[in-house]
Amino acid sequence: MRARHHLTLLVVLALSCIGAGPAEAERIVASVSNHRVRITSSFTGLELVLFGSVERDGTSVPRRSGYDIVVTVTGPRESLVTRRKERVAGIWVNVESRTFVDVPSYLAVLATKPIDTIAGTETARRLRLGLADTLLPQQIGADLADVVRDDPFRVAFLRLKSERGLYLEDPHGVTFLTPTLYRTTIPLPADVPIGDYDVDVKLFADNAMIARTSSAFELIKVGFEQFVATAARDYSLLYGLAAATMALMTGWLGSVVFRRD
């Protein structure tokens, strides 16, 4: 039932795209202030700036409602298990768990105004615009499937991620500096995962998506941080022996320095 519903929507979407193509000739461009964020020993989080503009040409029709933009930043994928505790014989025990497979480790949805006023509920759901509509596949038996929006595990997952600053939805995060020039900041918290980030920018007018572009940036460790991380992964035995030796040296040094007798 649900699948057929989606199929119908897809067909409608495809038809509307074909029909609307040449008349709506806006293009959108976007650029991140830094495509390679270097993580050094002094990294304590960062705000990346994203700039861009809406480009119109002669054939572009005037928009009654003006433009709206939704920027989605997606971090590297990871699998997480969400557990629920329950009181059993007086003590709190993890009774149930759900595994979220290949979900974004970081997800920011930044927009010019609340998602449901930019696009209708149906469009927002179809394009998976807001956090509540994000695809979060769960391992259910042998299958992978997303569940209903108000599933308690899904809600808890979104809440816990948001509390850590790793998922966020800011309905006023994107601002237009001129009628066509826009800007937003992407807040990356201190414990933001290392890896590749995708930036997806969608342009809306009159409750419909009219253009789309994408950009990307990566977070990498450099210098000493990178050296330690590589050594730990690629030369694990040497690294372990070095760590143990370092421990013994430190212990020995301490007893020499503090020797009083």
Added chain:
Amino acid sequence: VQIYLPIADLPVNVFLVFAMGLAVGFISGMFGIGGGFLMTPLLIFIGVSPAVSVATVTTHIAASSFSGVINYWRRRAIDLALAVMLLAGGFVGTAAGVWLFTVLRSVGQLDLAIGLSYVILLSAVGSLMIAESVRAIMRERHGKPAELRRPGSHTWFHGLPFKLRFKQSRIYVSVIPIWIIGFLIGFIGAVMGVGGGFLLVPMLIYLLRVPTAVVIGTSMVLTLVTMASATVLHAVTNHLVDAVLALILMVGGVIGAQFGARAGQNLRGERLRLLLGLLVLAVGLRFAIGLVLTPDDVYSIRMIEGD
């Protein structure tokens, strides 16, 4: 001053971590315990993932226990023969413990098993130590001489074969109970992710009647060997030892352990036992509260390791 940790992947305040090392080091030097049962929860509290915490704490404990071992070695307060015998049992116990760890994890109740074993073991050991040391202190107050060797202190295992004389500890016992104690410490240590010093110290004092002064140095030798090998094992199997975090912790830990060892030497044996008993009981109760109290959030998320 914030520093970004390369393995834990988050920035921490250097002074906060240093102070944690100092405090736990003081306690570990004073009582001859590794302090893992204190440090691991502290690291998790400041945001380090549990797996990285457990792995990194082993390195920290190796450092602070080595400095303690040198200290006690100079004071001739280590029974090396006893330590070697305990280690023999300990290695077998560790292997068995790792096996049970894997089984519990596959069943999916490892957290509960660890929580419950912390509560039961720490509360029981802590209460026993408090009761015994309070009795000893009371006896002393009433002017009765301290009973170093009670006539009835010969228990059933003194009749076991393979007796050995441990000169430093002034005991003459069978190696069988020593192997069993070593096995238990290794087993429990592997399952609970701790060095096991807080269990070994009372066992040596109450079961084998080793003098308190020798117990601490000897227990540190055991902690040193198990934690140094655990560091290498964790680095090889999980790549989770954060050397930067470990270094900050161990510098604080080594300094703290020096002062702790001195403070411990100046305290009378039964006072020391009472303090350790109170500490162990307090941590046990803290875990009990965590299991019984309604949590702030019944949901929790954790990354699946090894992905």
